[in-house]
Amino acid sequence: MTLASHFSYWTTILLLMVGLFIVIARDNLIKKLIGLGIFQTAVYLLYIAPGKLIGGVAPIVGSGFAVYSNPLPHVLILTAIVVGVATLALGLALVVRIKEAYGSIDEDEILAIDAQDDASPTPDHEGG
């Protein structure tokens, strides 16, 4: 294994780890969702890069070509992209509702408000 032969894997891992870091370390909920998106696109790369054959062409069969890249990961990732944007939309809708209920989308502030509410419960809190 050399740098050239495994570069695509290692870049993928770098992107995965940047996404994971944003999800763990950043408090803003929208930023977390963007981090999740980076993690997700890195997974696309993890699937598609091994299917590539250098010197091959896209898997559209035509005369004059013999080497095609692997079409199966492409199909799987097409599905994953569409499902990814669906989950992103649902996550953002949740963030908008959290902003309405708590007035903040910062994880620490939300936890502080929750702790305050537990200490002195109000009968009809609008988020409840």
Place this chain on the structure above:
Amino acid sequence: MGTGSRSVIILEELTAVVLLTLMGAAAIGIARQRNLFGVVMLGGIYSFLMATVLVVLDAVDVAMTEAAVGAGISTVLLLGAIHLTGGTESKPIHRPWLPLFVVAVTGAMLVYGTLGLPAFSDPKAPIHQHVAPRYLTEGPEKTGVPNVVTAVLASYRSFDTLGETFVVFTAGIGVIALLRRRTPRRPREHDQEDRKS
């Protein structure tokens, strides 16, 4: 192979390496930037770079979807959400040492795992031996579609695609259910309570 195709191969590898490096830079920029508008714009750049990488990796259908959905729809959704929730991330309170440690350990384990994987573009890799050759040789005759990705998506694995539409439908119902009642209930009473206390 002649010298012409040799230089094409080097060019193809070089393009992929440069684009992947740019993507790494964009991702780190996203992690460091605190203005959320800047983050979303960097995310759009990142998605377009990803689409270009996918073209280099011969995944043209995926590249088109990523450019339309990842760089288009996602960016619009995120901009809408920023408009509704405010655009700046507050300064982090904690030092990020524990997350950095977790990420470094996980990354090191994953790199260790890649050492046993076949090299990039190795034609003898298992992924090129099983299932895919059948799609490539039989697909166009059996389905009548020269684009093998379309043939697999709509014919061989059409139930996958049906399931995908169910997932998108469910997510759409969820979004509507969450956002339908946008006016907060009894805002006046709540304000008065706050003033009294």
